[in-house]
Amino acid sequence: MDNSELALRSVNVIRYVTPLREGGSMPAIAEADDGFLYVLKFRGAGQGAKALIAEIFGAEIARVLGLRVPEIVFASLDEAFGRIEPDEEIQDLLRASEGLNLALHYLSGAITFDPLVTKVDSKLASQIVWLDCLLTNMDRTARNTNMLIWHNELWLIDHGASLYFHHSWQNWEAQAVRPFALIKDHVLLPFATELEQVDQEFKTLLTPAHIASIAALIPDEWLMDEYSFGSPAEHRQAYVYFLETRLAHSEIFVKAAEDAREGLI
Structure with a gap:
């Protein structure tokens, strides 16, 4: 690995597909503007940015060690993204997560x-x-x-x-x-x-x-x-x-x- 080139791609979230109601963080499957589906981890969830920081360290150290982990990317949420979401709990989560979040490439069929x-x-x-x-x-x-x-x-x-x-x-x-x-x-x-x-x-x-x-x-x-x-x-x-x-x-x-x-x- 060339450390000077270590970087994460950035995407914009364009479509909220479905929530994954697991634990308290409630990630979601979402589509980004690169055409791929991701598991979106929200900065506004219970553990806040700390969970996203831990995710980056965990995934990228695993990758250095040769273990298989999905690609992680920075994922931006526009302030208007959650306005049409009917579920109030999800809408609150989206509002609290406007801006920069983290997402993992969705392994379809896994x-x-x-x-x-x-x-x-x-x-x-x-x-x-x-x-x-x-x-x-x-x-x-x-x-x-x-x-x-x-x-x-x-x-x-x-x-x-x-x-x-x-x-x-x-x-x-x-x-x-x-x-x-x-x-x-x-x-x-x-x-x-x-x-x-x-x-x-x-x-x-x-x-x-x-x-x-x-x-x-x-x-x-x-x-x-x-x-x-x-x-x-x-x-x-x-x-x-x-x-x-x-x-x-x-x-x-x-x-x-x-x-x-x-x-x-």
């Missing part, structure tokens, strides 16, 4: 990953568990796997619950070196038998330059409402520090994941 139906090999399972430990992603459980099977391949979606420390920023430096206890609920943990090997490979692939380049994608306007920092640049750098520190001490979360896996046997 089916939800079911661990009882589709077997994942130990290498891929270990790669995904490692990623979610790094990101502190609590949302890849048997109840909600956030994985899809598309064209007989496994795709990762919805990283908005990652980096949950940023909802308060309390003791965030210390959290960077803590194990990820919630990995015990990860749907792929029983199959993740190659974590140490994956750790060595991924620490070579994911460099500080990659992390900084991904952080640079975050729009300043999504970093304005956090009073813990004096500027968007300082706020952005905190994410970089957290991820670089966590990466440098990955043996901590790898050991915790291995212990959790042994506890399942």
Whole structure:
């Protein structure tokens, strides 16, 4: 990857197709002016811009590591977009999300990953568990796997619950070196038998330059409402520090994941 060229495309949303009533964020399938359908994540939803920031970090780090994730794009909503929407709840969401949002390419025909139906090999399972430990992603459980099977391949979606420390920023430096206890609920943990090997490979692939380049994608306007920092640049750098520190001490979360896996046997 050439970090100097890392960028996300921008589209304008032209048609609201249907809501996806999942959890509290209520994303939607929408059509953009490039002719494609997207799963639209709204800045005005419950977790606000933080969920969109986590989505960018999660998806783009996964992409650097060679895992399959849908393309993500910046998606703009015009102020007139929601005026004809009859559902008041959706209309309020659209009004609160005017301007810049985030969208994932819609994988038409994809089916939800079911661990009882589709077997994942130990290498891929270990790669995904490692990623979610790094990101502190609590949302890849048997109840909600956030994985899809598309064209007989496994795709990762919805990283908005990652980096949950940023909802308060309390003791965030210390959290960077803590194990990820919630990995015990990860749907792929029983199959993740190659974590140490994956750790060595991924620490070579994911460099500080990659992390900084991904952080640079975050729009300043999504970093304005956090009073813990004096500027968007300082706020952005905190994410970089957290991820670089966590990466440098990955043996901590790898050991915790291995212990959790042994506890399942």
